[in-house]
Structure formats: structure tokens, C-alpha cells
Amino acid sequence: MPTPVEALDALISRADPVRAAEMATYHKVERRYLGLGNDTVENLVRSWRADLDRDAKVTLAAALWDSNIYEARIAATKLLTQARIKPDDAPVWDEVQRWVVQFDSWAIADAAAKPIERRLIADPSRLDAVAMWTEHQNMWTRRAALVCTLHWAKGRHPDAAHLERREQVLTWIAALVSDHEWFTQKAIGWWLRTLSRQDPARVAEFLSLHSDGMRAIARKEAAKHL
Structure with missing residues (x-):
């Protein structure tokens, strides 16, 4: 079960500085970019998710989001994209609502729309x-x-x-x-x-x-x- 520091280290250790510079130019939002492909982030999140219960997922997602690293925020959205959450999904809903007012780019906002949509479908x-x-x-x-x-x-x-x-x-x-x-x-x-x-x-x-x-x-x- 990764700690927030370990999860961030796993992302940062895979950084591609050349691609990171290209992403910063493309996204035009002032934050740190690591230059990771979607598959790299997805595979890391999948490996973390298997060992985490609901509360641990929320804690890790919050830390990833608050780092303000582009790929970490994308990882946070993937970590909480789940149709069924037990015992209840209120903590997940609370966390994704916290993100909404911080949106500052289409890429992160659209990624976050996925876990938000799952929670809306669960409770319209x-x-x-x-x-x-x-x-x-x-x-x-x-x-x-x-x-x-x-x-x-x-x-x-x-x-x-x-x-x-x-x-x-x-x-x-x-x-x-x-x-x-x-x-x-x-x-x-x-x-x-x-x-x-x-x-x-x-x-x-x-x-x-x-x-x-x-x-x-x-x-x-x-x-x-x-």
C-alpha cells in the first residue's frame, strides 16, 4: 500500500524532461509536468488501487491532487473512478467536489469529470x-x-x-x-x-x-x- 510520498516518487522517477517541456507549452497552465504517457499513469494507479480501501484511496487521491503536479492530478482522478464504492461513497463525493472549484484546464477538468459522473449516476x-x-x-x-x-x-x-x-x-x-x-x-x-x-x-x-x-x-x- 503506497504512501502519498511513495506514490509521488513513483510518478516523478518516471519523468521525461523533454516531453514535460512540450506538455507545459501545450497546456499553458503554470504547474509541474512530468511528461508521462497515459498508460504509465494508468498502470501505476492500477497497481495502487488493488491494495487500498476506500478511505486510503481518498487520502492518496487528495495528496496527489494537492501536489498540483499534472500527472498526479490525473492519477487522482483515475484512482477515484469506480462504479461501486463500499461501504458508501460519501467521502469520495466530498473529495471530488473539493476539486471542482480548483479546475484550471480542460485536460484535468475532463479527467475529473469521469469520477464525478460515476458518483452522480450512483446518486442522481x-x-x-x-x-x-x-x-x-x-x-x-x-x-x-x-x-x-x-x-x-x-x-x-x-x-x-x-x-x-x-x-x-x-x-x-x-x-x-x-x-x-x-x-x-x-x-x-x-x-x-x-x-x-x-x-x-x-x-x-x-x-x-x-x-x-x-x-x-x-x-x-x-x-x-x-
Whole structure:
């Protein structure tokens, strides 16, 4: 069972300085990069996960996240991406919520959307907390509200509860149409494009009401499969 220091050392010992410099240039966010490939991080996390119970996973994920090393934050998200968590998942939900207001890049935010989505599927009532993210001053937090709820844009035969949550997210999207940040608009288009594969009529209806307020990138993405 690795300690936080041991886990960080395992990541750092595999650093590739040349690739790290390239990643820093690409991501354009001031933090340490190690230059590790996704497979390297994934394999390390897999080896750690087998020996950790829920609380140990949360403790390790928190330490990895707080290091602010790019690959360590990615590892933290992978460590907590799990469908079923016993005895209950409240500590995991609390930890991933802590991350949300700290998002500062699409790559980390999108990676974190995966464990967040798992916890939302486990307890959809948590969407009520996510609703508050749509009004947060951090653009990445607002965007995360859409990326982590893509589950509700999917499903060919949704039940009534699924449809209710889908409409809840569509209400957020309607409110976010006036948010012209490029990444927010891209997420709006992404969500609607995903929904259009299941319910094109609902997306067409949404666009008839809101397309005038959307940036071209969002309109184009949303209508891609209509």
C-alpha cells in the first residue's frame, strides 16, 4: 500500500524532461509536468488501487491532487473512478467536489469529470449540488457541470427519472447560452450533439428557442447530427 510520498516518487522517477517541456507549452497552465504517457499513469494507479480501501484511496487521491503536479492530478482522478464504492461513497463525493472549484484546464477538468459522473449516476440527487456549479465564477467549474452530466444526454430508452434529470440539465444549458466563453460554448454543443443521437427532436426544439444566443461553434456542434 503506497504512501502519498511513495506514490509521488513513483510518478516523478518516471519523468521525461523533454516531453514535460512540450506538455507545459501545450497546456499553458503554470504547474509541474512530468511528461508521462497515459498508460504509465494508468498502470501505476492500477497497481495502487488493488491494495487500498476506500478511505486510503481518498487520502492518496487528495495528496496527489494537492501536489498540483499534472500527472498526479490525473492519477487522482483515475484512482477515484469506480462504479461501486463500499461501504458508501460519501467521502469520495466530498473529495471530488473539493476539486471542482480548483479546475484550471480542460485536460484535468475532463479527467475529473469521469469520477464525478460515476458518483452522480450512483446518486442522481447530487445533480442538485451540480446545479450551483453553473453559476460559479470559475469558467471551468461551470463547464464541468455539463461534461460530468453527459450520461443524461445518452440512453435510447430513458425512463421517467432519466428524462427528468435530462430536462434539469437542459435548463442549465439554456441559462448558460449567454456564457460566451469558448470552452463553455463548446461544452454546450458537445452535450446537445450527444443528445441529438438519441432525441434529435428535443435538440431541434432547443435550438429553435436558443440558437440565436449561442456562438457559432455551439450551434454547429449541436446541429451536427440533425
